[in-house]
Amino acid sequence: NAGVTQTPKFQVLKTGQSMTLQCAQDMNHEYMSWYRQDPGMGLRLIHYSVGAGITDQGEVPNGYNVSRSTTEDFPLRLLSAAPSQTSVYFCASSYTNYRNTEAFFGQGTRLTVV
Amino acid sequence: KNEVEQSPQNLTAQEGEFITINCSYSVGISALHWLQQHPGGGIVSLFMLSSGKKKHGRLIATINIQEKHSSLHITASHPRDSAVYICATRQSYTTDKLIFGTGTRLQVFP
Numbered sequence: 001n002a003g004v005t006q007t008p009k010f011q012v013l014k015t016g017q018s019m020t021l022q023c024a025q026d027m028n029h030e031y032m033s034w035y036r037q038d039p040g041m042g043l044r045l046i047h048y049s050v051g052a053g054i055t056d057q058g059e060v061p062n063g064y065n066v067s068r069s070t071t072e073d074f075p076l077r078l079l080s081a082a083p084s085q086t087s088v089y090f091c092a093s094s095y096t097n098y099r100n101t102e103a104f105f106g107q108g109t110r111l112t113v114v
Numbered sequence: 115k116n117e118v119e120q121s122p123q124n125l126t127a128q129e130g131e132f133i134t135i136n137c138s139y140s141v142g143i144s145a146l147h148w149l150q151q152h153p154g155g156g157i158v159s160l161f162m163l164s165s166g167k168k169k170h171g172r173l174i175a176t177i178n179i180q181e182k183h184s185s186l187h188i189t190a191s192h193p194r195d196s197a198v199y200i201c202a203t204r205q206s207y208t209t210d211k212l213i214f215g216t217g218t219r220l221q222v223f224p
Contacts, residue, residue, distance in 0.1 A: 006156075031210040042118065042200070042214030050210065058211075090157060096210050103147060103202075103212065107156035 002026050006091045006106025013081040013113045021076040021109050023091030029104070030096040032074040036060065036087040037108075043090065049074055050096060081113045120201050120215035127222050133188040135218045137201030140182065144207050148175050148186050149200040151217070157200070160186070191222045 007022045025032065033048035045058030049068040063085055065077040074093075078085060089109045095101040117140045127133055137146070148160040161168050161175040163184070168175050172191075177184040188195055201215040 033211075035214075040216060042216045043202075043212075044214075045211060048211065092157075094210060102159050102162050103149075104159065105149075105157035 004091055004093055004104045004106040006089075006109055008109060009107060011109060011111050013078070013111065015081060015083060015113060017081050018077065018079050019081065021078075021089055021091070021111075023074045023076065023106060024072050025074075025093040025104065026072065027093065027095075027104065028071060029093035030071070032068065032091065032093045033058070034064070034066065034074070034076045035090045035092065036085075037090060038087050046076065046089075078111075081111075083113045085111065086113045087111060118201055118203055118213050118215040120199075120218050122218060123216070125218055125220045127191050127220070129192055129222055129224050131191050131222075133191050133195075133220065133222075135186045135199050135201075135220070137184045137186070137215055138182060139184075139203050139213075141205065142179075142182075143203040143205055145204045146177055146184050147202040147204070147212065148184075149202060151198040151200060153197070160199075188220075193222045193224055196221050 004025045030051045034046040035043040037043050044060050046064050047066040049055045052071050055066050091106040092103050094103045119138050121136045145164045147162050149157050151157045163177050172189045174187040198217040198219050200217045202212040
């Protein structure tokens with residue numbers, strides 16, 4: 001059981017470049033989310049999805065796009081990278097349906113924008 | 115708005131010591147998660163609890179709903195316990211969103 005698979009693990013981008021961070025889970029979880037982790041701050045929610053075809057913005061969505069065409073995949077797109085997007089990104093998934101369930105996280109992507 | 119605060123921010127200990135990390139939150143919740151993050155690594159779920167106490171090996175997590183407070187205890191600490199421990203809350207059954215504390219960095223020396 002692979003859990004949550006997140007790629008790449010490391011990435012360096014130049015300002016203005018675009019890229020997609022991949023996230024896949026094999027647990028048939030409805031809820032998937034993307035967070036960024038910055039020094040001295042808790043994880044902050046970028047975008048989330050409660051099921052295929054449904055996405056919504058979190059706390060810090062600007063500069064990021066997401067889509068959820070399948071239950072398994074939830075890619076995060078940076079359309080035009082900026083140095084302020086230098087961070088560690090985590091994808092997470094969990095069951096939903098009004099019950100408390102464990103959250104599963106990917107290994108993280110360390111992104112540097114120069 | 116729910117705010118989650120952890121203390122201490124940093125903690126050093128000698129191998130074998132008993133360790134306590136605290137988490138306080140400001141509004142009612144449906145569940146609280148304790149997570150572990152090793153340096154350069156991913157995030158792993160340790161506990162999810164909505165009341166009482168849970169134990170897994172040398173780790174114990176407790177929660178006091180009335181006081182809006184949770185503690186994570188590590189008994190007989192070991193250098194491999196060195197990591198960042200993160201508390202996160204889920205506010206209600208109607209949302210899956212988690213609110214995270216800033217983490218407690220633990221270093222255990224031999």
